[in-house]
Amino acid sequence: MTCEDDKVVLTDFQAKKLTALEQIRSRKFLAAFQSIRDLVVMAEEEEEEETYFRTSRKVDQALQRFTSEAFVAPYEGAAARRRIMLGMDAVALQLSSNLAPPYDTVPKRVYLNALRALTVMNEMQQSAGYGGNATTSLGADSTYSPFRILQRLVTGVGIRRKEAGSCTAYSNESIQEKDFNMVLNSFSNMGRMDMAHKIVALQERTENAPPLSPVGYSILVKGYGRRGDLRNVDMIVAHAKANGIVPDRIMLNSLIDAYVNCNAMDKAKTLFDCMAKGGSSSHRGTLKWVRNPDSGEVPRPNQRTYNTILKGLAKSGSLKEVLSMSQKMEMKRLWDDVTTNTLVHAAVLNGNFDLAEAVLDRHTSSANARANRGRRRNEHPNVEAYTELLDGYSKASQLNNALQVMQTMKDRGVEPNEFTYTCLIAAFARHGQVDKAKKTIRYMTTTGGLKPTAVTYNAFISALLSLPEGQQDERDDDQCSRAVLPAPTDDQVDEAIGIFYDMMRSGIRPNDVTLATLIIALGRCRPAPRIEEAKELVGKLEKNGIVSYKNNHKVVTALVQSCGLSGDINGALDWFRMLKRPDLVAVNAFLDACCRCGYEDVAMKTFRHFFGPGDGGSSAILQPSVISFSILIRALLKKDTVPASEDAQILYIEMKDAQKLFPDQAMVDLVLKTVIRTGKLQKKDVPLVASIVRDAKELEWRPGQLERRRRAIKAVLSSRSRLLSVWNDEDDDILLREIKSEDTLLKRKGWNKVDSGFRLWGGGKMDIQVEGENDRPVDEFLESKGWNDMESGFRIF
DNA sequence: TTAGGGTTAG
Numbered sequence: 001m002t003c004e005d006d007k008v009v010l011t012d013f014q015a016k017k018l019t020a021l022e023q024i025r026s027r028k029f030l031a032a033f034q035s036i037r038d039l040v041v042m043a044e045e046e047e048e049e050e051t052y053f054r055t056s057r058k059v060d061q062a063l064q065r066f067t068s069e070a071f072v073a074p075y076e077g078a079a080a081r082r083r084i085m086l087g088m089d090a091v092a093l094q095l096s097s098n099l100a101p102p103y104d105t106v107p108k109r110v111y112l113n114a115l116r117a118l119t120v121m122n123e124m125q126q127s128a129g130y131g132g133n134a135t136t137s138l139g140a141d142s143t144y145s146p147f148r149i150l151q152r153l154v155t156g157v158g159i160r161r162k163e164a165g166s167c168t169a170y171s172n173e174s175i176q177e178k179d180f181n182m183v184l185n186s187f188s189n190m191g192r193m194d195m196a197h198k199i200v201a202l203q204e205r206t207e208n209a210p211p212l213s214p215v216g217y218s219i220l221v222k223g224y225g226r227r228g229d230l231r232n233v234d235m236i237v238a239h240a241k242a243n244g245i246v247p248d249r250i251m252l253n254s255l256i257d258a259y260v261n262c263n264a265m266d267k268a269k270t271l272f273d274c275m276a277k278g279g280s281s282s283h284r285g286t287l288k289w290v291r292n293p294d295s296g297e298v299p300r301p302n303q304r305t306y307n308t309i310l311k312g313l314a315k316s317g318s319l320k321e322v323l324s325m326s327q328k329m330e331m332k333r334l335w336d337d338v339t340t341n342t343l344v345h346a347a348v349l350n351g352n353f354d355l356a357e358a359v360l361d362r363h364t365s366s367a368n369a370r371a372n373r374g375r376r377r378n379e380h381p382n383v384e385a386y387t388e389l390l391d392g393y394s395k396a397s398q399l400n401n402a403l404q405v406m407q408t409m410k411d412r413g414v415e416p417n418e419f420t421y422t423c424l425i426a427a428f429a430r431h432g433q434v435d436k437a438k439k440t441i442r443y444m445t446t447t448g449g450l451k452p453t454a455v456t457y458n459a460f461i462s463a464l465l466s467l468p469e470g471q472q473d474e475r476d477d478d479q480c481s482r483a484v485l486p487a488p489t490d491d492q493v494d495e496a497i498g499i500f501y502d503m504m505r506s507g508i509r510p511n512d513v514t515l516a517t518l519i520i521a522l523g524r525c526r527p528a529p530r531i532e533e534a535k536e537l538v539g540k541l542e543k544n545g546i547v548s549y550k551n552n553h554k555v556v557t558a559l560v561q562s563c564g565l566s567g568d569i570n571g572a573l574d575w576f577r578m579l580k581r582p583d584l585v586a587v588n589a590f591l592d593a594c595c596r597c598g599y600e601d602v603a604m605k606t607f608r609h610f611f612g613p614g615d616g617g618s619s620a621i622l623q624p625s626v627i628s629f630s631i632l633i634r635a636l637l638k639k640d641t642v643p644a645s646e647d648a649q650i651l652y653i654e655m656k657d658a659q660k661l662f663p664d665q666a667m668v669d670l671v672l673k674t675v676i677r678t679g680k681l682q683k684k685d686v687p688l689v690a691s692i693v694r695d696a697k698e699l700e701w702r703p704g705q706l707e708r709r710r711r712a713i714k715a716v717l718s719s720r721s722r723l724l725s726v727w728n729d730e731d732d733d734i735l736l737r738e739i740k741s742e743d744t745l746l747k748r749k750g751w752n753k754v755d756s757g758f759r760l761w762g763g764g765k766m767d768i769q770v771e772g773e774n775d776r777p778v779d780e781f782l783e784s785k786g787w788n789d790m791e792s793g794f795r796i797f
Numbered sequence: 798t799t800a801g802g803g804t805t806a807g
Binding site: 307311418 | 798806
């Protein structure tokens with residue numbers, strides 16, 4: 001190579017580099033990346049050593065310039081995603097290049113920037129509802145990238161040493177714990193506990209990596225708590241204890257919240273008690289762990305602690321408990337906007353709209369920007385409560401009151417947001433006012449300056465598919481529990497599909513929930529299922545790359561269920577087989593499909609395959625749920641034979657003894673409905689019914705559930721049976737009246753154990769006939785069964 | 798770095 005040639009090459013190179021820098025400046029990232037790729041090749045081909053080194057350094061400068069721009073905020077949106085992934089491509093390019101060392105490695109700072117960009121981006125996309133369509137040009141999954149970067153950071157592979165050419169060993173000591181925690185937190189927020197676990201494992205087995213601190217444990221506990229995974233929450237706590245972790249207030253708050261999310265209020269209350277009472281708490285064991293061994297102090301509860309426990313009480317306890325706790329908070333001056341929102345939540349959950357209105361009357365914040373720091377821009381701190389109240393009215397078929405909430409918001413200067421509009425749109429749709437729902441979408445976009453989301457349309461569609469007001473009573477008695485929503489009509493389904501196309505036309509990508517909703521609707525619609533249309537729809541969307549159903553559990557499960565509903569067992573089987581690792585919901589859907597199509601034997605085999613032999617051993621692939629048992633028990637009872645009823649009973653016992661599961665409302669409804677036909681309860685079914693209703697005695701019934709239960713009872717009553725269980729909820733007028741009249745009756749009969757869990761109710765005559773036992777006095781019958789009538793919670797008269 | 802509050806959902 002002559003001196004002349006050399007000059008030309010350098011000039012070319014410089015020109016290219018200038019182009020690249022200009023492209024970066026004008027944010028043409030793809031073009032810039034391509035230019036840099038050319039630069040890399042040019043440098044690699046350089047033969048003269050010093051020039052090779054010099055050009056390599058210049059390429060590195062360009063690369064660093066590129067990545068520092070690529071990994072900068074904002075991290076939201078498709079363009080940001082492309083930019084960040086190009087940044088990752090640039091990192092990969094440099095690592096795989098033959099640039100002169102150390103320029104074939106990447107400075108630590110770049111990795112750290114990438115880490116931040118990737119984690120924030122992944123979390124945002126998760127919440128934006130991107131499906132599994134995320135792949136990069138290198139085929140790398142953006143979910144794994146943060147993990148791989150951390151791996152590099154701890155091993156030093158591909159990381160530039162401080163001084164060029166230095167031979168000193170890479171030291172990972174300067175990797176901050178917060179770098180790990182940032183990634184851990186993002187996986188935890190995404191619900192990817194598998195990945196979170198990988199991070200922890202990496203941290204634990206790497207020398208010099210920072211050990212898990214209360215911060216890391218807080219993050220893990222949060223993640224498992226959100227998934228309702230009590231077992232792993234407990235496991236993390238045990239791990240922390242074993243490692244001598246002294247929990248701080250945040251960790252305890254996280255733990256209380258996790259317990260609340262896992263419906264483990266007893267544990268949440270214990271912890272709260274320790275924090276509130278400190279040394280005087282009676283929970284010695286917990287106290288021992290929670291207390292700081294040096295100072296002897298126990299972290300004191302703060303506003304968040306109280307709000308968290310309040311949320312738990314709202315979820316599981318009575319309104320009374322919530323009210324007394326909120327009064328305590330007010331006295332301690334710990335009341336804030338979250339308290340207001342939580343109290344409204346509790347009130348709405350209990351159907352006590354007056355209370356919700358009263359709380360908002362008194363506690364609505366005067367909107368000020370300072371209160372909103374860290375939240376969405378200038379949003380009123382109580383929109384959430386108003387939104388929930390609106391939604392509550394709408395779901396309780398009180399459209400006018402729902403609309404009145406919009407007016408109240410306006411009067412009080414509470415600006416509706418996309419959540420509020422979503423609920424309003426669903427409210428219109430639920431009441432058959434489709435045009436107004438559509439208008440609201442337009443209104444929120446234009447006047448409100450808000451964008452409807454996939455959830456907006458999903459809410460619209462599913463509200464449409466639920467029966468409009470006025471037709472509620474026409475449901476057949478199949479539809480007594482939430483587990484069985486009313487079957488939509490052809491017209492409703494057509495309307496829903498129309499909205500679905502509106503959605504796509506306005507450029508909003510349907511997600512798996514959208515698709516699953518439509519699939520189920522098509523599978524169940526009246527007068528005949530339209531399963532073929534469902535399959536076509538899925539195929540079309542897949543072909544056009546709009547939604548990918550492959551490996552999408554929700555969509556495939558919906559197809560399994562839909563096939564089952566329309567008697568297509570082969571279809572159900574085909575779709576079910578597509579799932580490499582079916583989850584509980586999928587297995588339940590398949591069990592249901594088998595049973596509906598008359599393949600109880602296949603169902604039973606499937607049940608054993610996934611849930612094990614029922615000995616409580618650990619050979620099971622999955623843990624069954626009450627639903628799994630409900631499906632099989634119903635199928636068995638439907639067979640209406642003595643051996644099948646016995647099998648049902650055995651399954652029920654297995655559910656309680658081996659699986660420690662107890663019946664829920666749906667199961668009670670289902671069994672009652674299946675077993676009580678033509679007013680007769682057959683002898684073979686008595687033991688099962690008796691134990692189920694007795695076990696269900698502790699169930700908590702909320703107004704919505706009470707309503708369903710009331711319908712179930714109505715169904716039972718209308719089938720000439722008299723069957724009633726005892727309610728503790730004094731809020732429900734109708735049931736109260738029924739119980740009162742029942743109590744009168746019991747008094748007249750001289751029976752005063754009204755607290756027993758279960759009564760059969762009839763105007764003094766025996767309405768439930770126990771086949772073959774009609775003539776025998778009840779007490780004799782019970783005695784013959786070895787039942788103590790009241791203690792067994794079962795009385796026949 | 799980490800903790801509490803609203804919409805759809807098999």
